Amino acid sequence: MTFLTLLQAKPVLIGLHLGFAILGIDAFLWLLGKLRGDGGSHRSLIITAVVGVAGFLLSWLAGGYYYVIYYGTLVKPVIKSGLAPWVHDIIMETKEHIFLFIIPLAMTVLFITLLDKEEMDRLGVRPIATWLAGTVAVLGLLIGAMGFVISAAARWGVIK
Numbered sequence: 001m002t003f004l005t006l007l008q009a010k011p012v013l014i015g016l017h018l019g020f021a022i023l024g025i026d027a028f029l030w031l032l033g034k035l036r037g038d039g040g041s042h043r044s045l046i047i048t049a050v051v052g053v054a055g056f057l058l059s060w061l062a063g064g065y066y067y068v069i070y071y072g073t074l075v076k077p078v079i080k081s082g083l084a085p086w087v088h089d090i091i092m093e094t095k096e097h098i099f100l101f102i103i104p105l106a107m108t109v110l111f112i113t114l115l116d117k118e119e120m121d122r123l124g125v126r127p128i129a130t131w132l133a134g135t136v137a138v139l140g141l142l143i144g145a146m147g148f149v150i151s152a153a154a155r156w157g158v159i160k
Contacts, residue, residue: 008065008069010066010070010074013062013063013065013066013069013070014066016058016059016062017059017062017063017066018059018144018147019059020055020056020058020059020062021055021056021059021063021140021143021144022055022144023051023052023054023055023058023059024051024052024053024054024055024056024059024106024136024140025052025055025137025140025141025144026055027048027049027051027052027055028052028106028109028133028134028136028137028140029137030048031045031048031049031052031109031113031133032130032133032134032137034048035126035129035130035133036130038117042116042117045113046110046113046114048113049106049109049110049113050110052106052109052110052136053103053106053107053110056102056103056106056136056140057103060099060103063099075150075154076088076092078154078157079092079150079153079154079157080157081157082153082154082156082157083153083156083157084153084156084157087149087150087153088150088153091146091149091150091153092146092150094146095143095146095147095150098139098142098143098146099143102136102139102140102143105132105135105136105139106136108132109129109132109133109136112125112128112129112132113129
């Protein structure tokens with residue numbers, strides 16, 4: 001088994017998707033604290049935002065690959081024919097849409113952190129960056145909860 005084959009395995013993709021998402025969420029929670037407390041250097045703000053964006057981008061890639069290769073052909077039919085078919089129609093559709101705009105939100109926070117502290121305060125964007133960093137983290141947690149419900153619905157479909 002090659003390394004690429006291993007990376008493309010269903011459980012590995014799910015683990016990468018989740019792990020990178022947790023990295024992104026944690027980085028944005030850390031960034032939220034830095035922005036609220038005016039703590040850390042300008043460089044540390046940027047690094048934290050870059051780590052968060054990278055985590056979400058990598059999660060997006062792993063999750064997108066999983067969705068295209070496995071979800072549509074293997075998981076979705078099980079959910080749709082299982083005990084909770086509404087999970088795909090409501091939860092998965094909602095997750096897909098939040099997933100699409102979380103990266104632009106995260107990138108917006110990153111771009112704001114590229115401003116130095118004085119410029120951020122002069123333009124009055126620190127409160128917006130703080131609010132957006134918290135929103136990105138909360139949306140990441142919400143997506144994680146939705147993923148749990150989707151996984152449970154897939155297991156319930158198999159039990160049926």
